[in-house]
Structures are given as C-alpha cells and as structure tokens.
Amino acid sequence: MNWCSRRELCVSDMRMRLKKLEVDDNSIKKIIAKLIEENFINEERFVRAFVNDKLKFQKWGIDKIKNALYIKKITTELIKEVISEIDKNQYITQLSEIAKQKVKYIKASSDFEREQKLLRFLASKGVSGEDAYKVLKNIKKLD
Template identity: 30%
Template sequence: MAKRAVTADEARVRLETLCARSEQCRSEVRRKLVTWGISAAEREAIVERLIERRFVDDERYARAYVRDKFIFSRWGRRKIALGLASKRIPRDVADEALRDEIDEEDYLVALRSLLRAKARGMERPVGRDDRMRLFRFGVQRGFEPGLVGDALRTVDCDDDDDE
C-alpha cells in the first residue's frame, strides 16, 4: 500500500504540534516539508506562518541548542558552533547564543572535569602519549586547543619521571 500524500494544511498542523513540543529551526522544518513532498511555494508559506506565529525562532533554537549540547553532551564551543552551522543558523545568531548561554567559569570547570574523567579511565594518564590522547580528546569534544592545553596543566595527573 502506497503512502498517502501529506497536504499543506496537514503538514502545517503536524509542524505546529512538533514545534510546540520541541524547538525547531527553519532548516529542520524545511527538510521535513521536503520529505513530505510539499511544493516550494507552499513550503515557504508554511515556514513564514510558523515564524509569524512564533512556533519557529532561530535565535531561541540556537540558545536551546547551545545549552543542551554544553550541559548534557559536554561539547565545547567549536563543536557547538559547527552543529549550529550545519543547521544553517546565521553565524551572528550562533555567536550571540554561545556568548550569552555559556558562562566562562562553567566552561573551564566542564573542560577540566571532562579531562579528569577521561584520565581516570586510562591506565596511567601520566606519560606524554597519554597527555596527547587527553589533548586530542578535549579538542575532539570541541574545546579550543589553547584552553585544553592550559587545562591539562592543571588536571591532576600523577607524573612519572621515567619517560
């Protein structure tokens, strides 16, 4: 049995329901409309209506995305910024959300905590190779290389002198 096509009105109602439950950005909404086979003109009309009725707001979405990825996923600014770029959030909106939603002290505490947790899981996080592994881990999580290097100097690692 073939799938029944979604009408523009059904798509609008579905999206309003979705947006009432969770934050969505314009690009996600447009992608859904494309998958449902809605024409380009109807897509734009639906998106504009959702924006007018405040179901979709890229600034609000960016703030929620930044908070969620920092608090729950423990991502750094660089990885969060890339995620927002992949959602086609304008750079100025993303930069403002990153600046406003992440406290600098909390950011540094999160980085140190992340590195300590990773170090505890390693057999002997004391050698140069282990420190490089921790450095790469921090950078892959989206933290700035300079901050990762500084944090590694303050993270408790029992240094061995046998290397």
C-alpha cells in the same frame, strides 16, 4: 505545529522535515513564514536551547556546537552572540571534570602520551586548542 510544540526547531530543520513529506517549495515557504509569524519557530530561542543542551547534557565543546549550528544554516552573528554569553570559567570547570574522569581510563606509558590522548579526546568533543590546554593546566593543578 505539533513538531514545533514538542521541541525547538530551526528553519532548516522544518524545511527538511517538510521536504521529506514531499511538500512543494512554495508551500514550504508559506508554512515556515506562518510558523515564524505565530512564533512557533524562533531562531534565537532555538540557538539558545541548542547551545544549553549540548553544553550541559552532551558535554560538547564550543567549536563542535558552532559547526553544528553552521550546518543548520544559523547566521554567524546569532551564533557569536549566544556563544559569547557562555561563562568561560564554568565551561572550563565542566571540561576539567570530564577530563578528570577520562584520565582514569587512559592507558599510557608516559605523562606526555597521556596528555596527548587527553588533548585528542577534548578535540573530539569540539574543544579548541586554547581551551584544551587550559583544561590540562587545570587538571595538573588539582593533582
């Protein structure tokens, strides 16, 4: 319970931690059931906190967040529900700010090369192609 009180955890994270401590599978199921019952583990609360933190602090794109949640075995429905609540305009604005900072440090011989490098950077952040082009268009408007 101490782990759960420090930060949000999902079921798969807790299962992994318990397996590292060499707890048997039957006990793991009982422990996780008790933690869910006592509301120490709540998948929806975890997903909301995870999405918020990755967007605001680590500046991840939606695709990268989705993939990380799939790896943690979060249900597709819950992922879609929480992702759909993201304000797209604010998201694009935030990405545009990051991209503007990045453009200052990109060395390129042409505008085309600079745009390609910026698109690759955004892709590495987990930004979809559609959103990356919106960001590119947004940056061009600001110049």
